[in-house]
Amino acid sequence: MPKAEPPQAGAGEDLAAQTRRRIMDAAMEVFLRDGYVGAKTDEIASVAGASKQTIYKHFGRKEKLFEQIILDRLGGIDQLFQAALGELAITDDVETTLTAVARQFVHAITQPSHLRVRRLVIAEAGRFPELGRAYFEAGPERVHAALASSFEQLTHRGLLRIEDPVLAANHFTWLVVSIPVNKVMFCGEDVHFAPAELDHYADTAVRAFAAAYRAS
């Protein structure tokens, strides 16, 4: 939707945003095809139909470009948990709300594009731990911190009984996603899950989590 701004500035912003998006899409394609080390800025520029100078201007070095792609991919998961926090803050039925959160989470994280990035980050994190840390901080760590604060509130409200909220947040997320995520990590991207199967992983994970951490 057009923004209520002077047309000139608005158009300029849109163009810059479009250029960034085009470069990021091209970079993702080249990173996934050639690996982090093999991906050349020349090639990304060629696929994006942009100059190397434009890429440097928008993103700086290759490392920063890759980090931006990671942050972009994790943005959706982060939004999901921000919304979840709002719902958990007002729910009186934690198990039902957590089930809805878990279902959304497992569907989002098993998107092929998300899992391809995850594989690439893990592949490179031995040699380039700073890339993996960027993912870890913007992904799992951020999600766990947010969930932990929510679990703390729910404990204060008497709806959960949790001594170590960050640990419990880790138990929650890994119970929900470990089965499908690890299957894809090892068995490749041809593994697909029926929506009902993903829901089942979410539902049973929440049942186990609730048994471990419910207040009553």
Added chain:
Amino acid sequence: MPKAEPPQAGAGEDLAAQTRRRIMDAAMEVFLRDGYVGAKTDEIASVAGASKQTIYKHFGRKEKLFEQIILDRLGGIDQLFQAALGELAITDDVETTLTAVARQFVHAITQPSHLRVRRLVIAEAGRFPELGRAYFEAGPERVHAALASSFEQLTHRGLLRIEDPVLAANHFTWLVVSIPVNKVMFCGEDVHFAPAELDHYADTAVRAFAAAYRAS
């Protein structure tokens, strides 16, 4: 210890076993350094001080050599669970026995050599899903099948209450190992865990698992 066999045959067997071991160690070094695609049999032969023919004779193609390395690395985990099954079959205190199993498991799986292989397999499983599947079948799937049969027995004995033993086995293992394993996958091999920290992950995982699945 020397085996009670004719010296000639025993020495011959030992030599063959030594050659296999030397080739596997060399191959591991080259695979981890150059990646699966980059690793050349010539280079493995040179590091092992063996001929390419010897490598082919013992292992066949590069793919088979890599699979053998995976199976070799996972053998220790498998032995651990075979021993665990024996203990779980006779225990009357499931939680204590599971805690001992979980502690051994989390210490074994966070060995740097194990995690380096895990990273390499995940890195290549997108392009070579058959390598990842070999790991998945010999590792997680085998462990979960063994644990599941044990959980079934414990349910029959009235010590656990589990409807879906394979799912419960997955909940058990991922609760125990996900935190440290994922941290290393993303943050690189410089991440180290104090033994007490690993024990804590094991103990709290078993506490959550037992709350979800105990019979009483």
